[in-house]
Amino acid sequence: VLRGVGVLGMLATHIQSFSSVAAARANPTVLPDLVGVDRAIWLVGYVLADGKFLSIFGVLFGAALAIGAESESATRRHYRRIMLLFGVGLLHGFGLWYGDMLHAMAVCGALAFLYRGLSPGRQLAFGLVIFGAGSVIWAAVSWAWLSHPDAVAAAQAEWAPSAQAIAWEVSRYRGGWLEQMDHRAPAALASMTSALATRGLWQLTGLMLIGSALFRLGVLSAARSTRLYGAMTIIGFGAGVPIILYGIRHSSAHGWTLADFTVVGAQLNYWGGALVSMGWIGLAMLLCRHGWQPRALEAVGRMAFTNYLLQTVICTTIFYGHGLGLFGSVSRSEQMAIVLAIWIAQTAGSLWWSRVFLLGPLEWLLRSATQGRRLPIWLRSAPRPGVAAG
Amino acid sequence: MPVRTAWTVVTVSSLILLGAGQALAGFEKVPEPGSLSLLASGVAVLAGAGWWLRRK
Numbered sequence: 001v002l003r004g005v006g007v008l009g010m011l012a013t014h015i016q017s018f019s020s021v022a023a024a025r026a027n028p029t030v031l032p033d034l035v036g037v038d039r040a041i042w043l044v045g046y047v048l049a050d051g052k053f054l055s056i057f058g059v060l061f062g063a064a065l066a067i068g069a070e071s072e073s074a075t076r077r078h079y080r081r082i083m084l085l086f087g088v089g090l091l092h093g094f095g096l097w098y099g100d101m102l103h104a105m106a107v108c109g110a111l112a113f114l115y116r117g118l119s120p121g122r123q124l125a126f127g128l129v130i131f132g133a134g135s136v137i138w139a140a141v142s143w144a145w146l147s148h149p150d151a152v153a154a155a156q157a158e159w160a161p162s163a164q165a166i167a168w169e170v171s172r173y174r175g176g177w178l179e180q181m182d183h184r185a186p187a188a189l190a191s192m193t194s195a196l197a198t199r200g201l202w203q204l205t206g207l208m209l210i211g212s213a214l215f216r217l218g219v220l221s222a223a224r225s226t227r228l229y230g231a232m233t234i235i236g237f238g239a240g241v242p243i244i245l246y247g248i249r250h251s252s253a254h255g256w257t258l259a260d261f262t263v264v265g266a267q268l269n270y271w272g273g274a275l276v277s278m279g280w281i282g283l284a285m286l287l288c289r290h291g292w293q294p295r296a297l298e299a300v301g302r303m304a305f306t307n308y309l310l311q312t313v314i315c316t317t318i319f320y321g322h323g324l325g326l327f328g329s330v331s332r333s334e335q336m337a338i339v340l341a342i343w344i345a346q347t348a349g350s351l352w353w354s355r356v357f358l359l360g361p362l363e364w365l366l367r368s369a370t371q372g373r374r375l376p377i378w379l380r381s382a383p384r385p386g387v388a389a390g
Numbered sequence: 391m392p393v394r395t396a397w398t399v400v401t402v403s404s405l406i407l408l409g410a411g412q413a414l415a416g417f418e419k420v421p422e423p424g425s426l427s428l429l430a431s432g433v434a435v436l437a438g439a440g441w442w443l444r445r446k
Contacts, residue, residue, distance in 0.1 A: 111433065114440025126443070130436065137432075197429035205436055 001294065002220070002284050003060055004301030008343050009053040009280075011311050012045055015335045017099045018315035020328055021169045022187060023161055025050070029256045030160060038332035047244045048276060051269065054101055055277035058204045061109055062127075062211025063220050065116055075113075081370040082110045088309075088366075090192075097312045098187035104200045111201075112208035124213035131206025134199055135270055141198050142262045152259055159258035170328035175321045203270070207277075220281070222288040229286040236279020243272030299350035303360025307346050314342055355379070 016025040024030040028042050068074050089102030115123060145151055157165070172183045214220050219228070247268030254260040300307055317323035318338065319330070330338070353360065357377050359367065368375045 107433065111436045111440060114437060114444060117444050122443075126439075193426050193429050197432050201429070201432045201436070 001288060001292075001297045001301060002056060002281065003304045004294075004297030004299070005280065005284055006053045006056040006060065007300060007304040007307050007311075008297075008346065009049055010057075010308070011315075011342060012336070012339050013050045013053070014099060014311065015315065015339050016042075016045070016332075018097065018312075019319045019326065019330050019335055019338075021161065021166050022098075022183075023159055027159055027256055027261075030166070033331065041332040041336055043248070046248070046269075047241055051273045052277045052280060055203075055207055055274060056280060057101070057105070058108070058207030059211030059214065059220070059277070059281065061105055061204075062112055062208030062213075063215035065109065065113055065208065066212040066215045068113075068116070077370055078113055079110065081366065082106045082113075084366055084369055085109070092309065092312065093188040093192060094181075094185060096316050098184045098191055100188065100191070102308075103192050104196055104204055107196065108201060108204035108208055111205050112212065115209055116212065120213040120216040123209045123216075127206045127209030127211075127213060129206075130202055130209065131274065134202025134206065135267060137202060138199055138270070139263070139267065142266075146259055146263070156258045159261075160256070166328075173320050173327040174325045177320075177322050180320060180322075199270075207274075219285070222285045224285075226286065226289055229282045229289065232282025233279050233286055234282075236275045236277070236282055238279075240272045240275030240277075240279055243268050243275065247272065296347045296351055299354040300347055302354060303350055303363055305366065306360035306362040307350065309362060310346065311342060 013025075021030060024034075026046075028034050028039065028046075034042060065078075068078055083106075085102050086106035089100050089104075089106055092102060093100035115126060118126065145155075161169070169183055172179050211220070218224050222229075247265040250268070251261050251265040254264075315338075319325070319327040321327070350360075356379055357364075358379050359375070359377060364375060364377045
């Protein structure tokens, strides 16, 4: 269920990067028409969704690591799967959309696997330390970076691009696949190197260890008390939302300059975002404990890998030049209408697929490639495999 | 010290030094694409810590 919530929730955030200039996702001042309902949509998305569902995926990836056996063949299978995931991530990031998360999941999944023998308590402690290290490293890099005015000016130009730069980015994505590469390739490279090194590596590896510990403690199986999940929900949203809102208020008061956002807003979103993610997990578990078992979300979650990549294929076809070419021409409220339509299509499609097949098409391909043999895919041909967390 | 352990220690230490060296030499380049050595350094720190904890 959680995986289903995560993969659908992610689209509400990712649609901004699919449909408009990269800087507009975090910086609300980039596009002048962000007022009224559109501004409210950005605000709700930034506070409750942006990065929060990625964190949930990190936690769930960690839970999956906890399920794996300790044998040598299981280790070999894990690293084969990680290599395949990394390969798909590279193709996805450079070939279709620079916002790929699979490469980061693969790198961090390989690292988190090394900590699998630790007790849940130690995994939780090291997870928190590694997650915290991400914040410290980001702060150290930011402070050092601020002492280089030329670098700050260059980055500020990307953070708040000129009308000319916006027009160039729009023209790239309204063009053919090769023209899109002018923006996509450097953006994907930045995401896979500097962004991963200074932040994602620590954030996701830490969350995976936390997820592994929480799963082993029964927290992700709705097996703990209602009181615990209630506390997770109240503390997660109750503390996380005000922290992120304060960051937005602070950034607005300082004109949304990158120098200020890097030092204050980004840090508050890092910690506040983790709390909000815990709030989402607590809420989902709370609902599950009260008999909420939506089959549609289960079906979407069971084929999360397929649905995630399918979202890219659908959205790049709608917004990029090799498809309808609507990049840069869709408002935030129109984006939400498209998100809703894709949610309905993916939910209905996943439900239908799960009635006929054992695994999603890409899940089947990945597992078959990992195990080096063609696995059964038809529901009638083999028993249904066990479902992981949530 | 077994050969495998020695290689692990040498590789992890080299990567950490490489990343730290780049960070000290050109912090202004860090937010730019291509800071592969910094990434390698981070990976080495986390892998080294995990490997060491499992051995303990």
